[in-house]
Amino acid sequence: MSERFKVSVPNERSSPRREDACRVGVMRRIAAARLRYCGLEAMRDDVLLIVSELLTNALQHSGTTEISLVITVDHGVLRVRVRDGMPGVAGLRRPGDSSESGRGLWLVDTLVTESGGNWGTCDGGAEIWCCLPLPTQGQQ
Incomplete structure (x- = not known):
C-alpha cells in the first residue's frame, strides 16, 4: 500500500489546517483496510496509533507540502x-511534565x-520507518 497526500505549509505560529489534519484520519482508514486485507487485524490498534503519530509528526514539524505513507508486509x-x-532529526526528546505535545x-x-x-x-530524517514482526498463527 502506498498513499501520498498534499498539505499546506503551516506557518510557525499556527497548527496545521483542519483539512490537512483530517487527512491523517483518512490514512488511518486506508491502513486499517490494508491490515484487514492482509488478515492482520490483531495488529490494528498498534499500527494505527503508529501511523497517526508518524503522520502527525510529519504534518506538524516538517514544513513539507507532501507526505507519503507506505505499508508493506514481507x-x-x-x-x-x-x-x-x-x-531533519526525528528523535526521542523528553517533554516537560506540563507539555501538551512531544510524546x-x-x-x-x-x-x-x-x-x-x-x-x-x-x-537525513526525510523518512521515518518502523518494522513490526507479524504475529504467529496463534496470536492472530
Whole structure:
C-alpha cells in the first residue's frame, strides 16, 4: 500500500489546517483496510496509533507540502514508512511534565519495542520507518 497526500505549509505560529489534519484520519482508514486485507487485524490498534503519530509528526514539524505513507508486509515483517521529504532529526526528546505535545515518538518507540520490532530514520530524517514482526498463527 502506498498513499501520498498534499498539505499546506503551516506557518510557525499556527497548527496545521483542519483539512490537512483530517487527512491523517483518512490514512488511518486506508491502513486499517490494508491490515484487514492482509488478515492482520490483531495488529490494528498498534499500527494505527503508529501511523497517526508518524503522520502527525510529519504534518506538524516538517514544513513539507507532501507526505507519503507506505505499508508493506514481507518476510514476516510489517513495515510502515512515512516520508515528508524534508531532512531533519526525528528523535526521542523528553517533554516537560506540563507539555501538551512531544510524546508521539515515545509511544511509537514503546509499541515497536514491545512487539520486538525497531524503528529509525533515513535520508537525513526525510523518512521515518518502523518494522513490526507479524504475529504467529496463534496470536492472530
